[in-house]
Amino acid sequence: DADVTQTPRNRITKTGKRIMLECSxxxxxxxxxxxxxxxxxxxxxxxxxFDVKDINKGEISDGYSVSRQAQAKFSLxxxxxxxxxxxxYFCATSDYGGETQYFGPGTRLLVL
Amino acid sequence: xxSVGLHxxxxxxxEGDNSIINCAYSNSASDYFIWYKQESGKGPQxxxxxxxxxxxxxxxxxTVLLNKTVKHLSLQIAATQPGDSAVYFCAENxxxxxxxxxxxxxxxxxxxx
Numbered sequence: 001d002a003d004v005t006q007t008p009r010n011r012i013t014k015t016g017k018r019i020m021l022e023c024s025x026x027x028x029x030x031x032x033x034x035x036x037x038x039x040x041x042x043x044x045x046x047x048x049x050f051d052v053k054d055i056n057k058g059e060i061s062d063g064y065s066v067s068r069q070a071q072a073k074f075s076l077x078x079x080x081x082x083x084x085x086x087x088x089y090f091c092a093t094s095d096y097g098g099e100t101q102y103f104g105p106g107t108r109l110l111v112l
Numbered sequence: 113x114x115s116v117g118l119h120x121x122x123x124x125x126x127e128g129d130n131s132i133i134n135c136a137y138s139n140s141a142s143d144y145f146i147w148y149k150q151e152s153g154k155g156p157q158x159x160x161x162x163x164x165x166x167x168x169x170x171x172x173x174x175t176v177l178l179n180k181t182v183k184h185l186s187l188q189i190a191a192t193q194p195g196d197s198a199v200y201f202c203a204e205n206x207x208x209x210x211x212x213x214x215x216x217x218x219x220x221x222x223x224x225x
Contacts, residue, residue, distance in 0.1 A: 004155075033212075039120075040120050040217065041217065042201065042215050042216060042218050043156070043201070043215040045212060048212060058212075090155050090156075092155075099144050099146070099161070099205055099213075100146060100158055100161065101203075101213065102158070103155030103156045103157070104155050105153075105154055105155050106153075106155050
């Protein structure tokens with residue numbers, strides 16, 4: 001079984017809709033991250049959480065929100081989706097040292 | 113503004129050749145570096161890491177070289193195979209604490225049989 005899972009794997013939505021992407025992990029890591037990947041632009045950090053009570057903005061947090069429901073769960077929400085948010089989204093985890101990250105399989109999101 | 117549709121740097125090699133993928137990092141205080149491999153349709157996966165007190169580290173068919181003077185990192189893949197075709201990212205980080213790694217844009221490796 002995968003250590004980091006993401007649901008859904010693919011999603012098509014319309015402009016203005018609210019959607020949630022979910023991430024679960026069985027690695028027992030405290031730290032979790034949400035990244036966005038666009039063609040040719042690498043990975044950009046949206047939000048991260050160092051433990052259940054900790055939430056931090058990354059470099060591109062505008063238009064997104066997150067919730068850390070438990071150590072194992074970290075969800076990303078788009079309150080009102082726009083076409084510019086069409087991208088591949090990755091969840092990742094790391095242990096306390098935060099040095100090596102373990103990525104989920106990604107969610108491909110298309111906003112029409 | 114944001115650019116979209118940029119093409120990644122691409123390295124094309126023949127099966128059996130050695131591949132060298134380069135990465136320049138930005139923070140002279142970074143002391144931990146990782147190479148990730150991202151296959152099509154998958155998330156990035158850890159390949160090999162190196163700390164700043166080393167200048168070379170070898171794994172199975174892969175070697176990472178670190179040149180702190182010019183802030184340069186390279187990944188060497190020996191006897192490249194079609195299964196090595198992927199996008200390779202370097203990441204720089206600082207040991208411990210609350211640091212977040214910074215990822216490079218990536219290089220696309222294409223291995224021709």
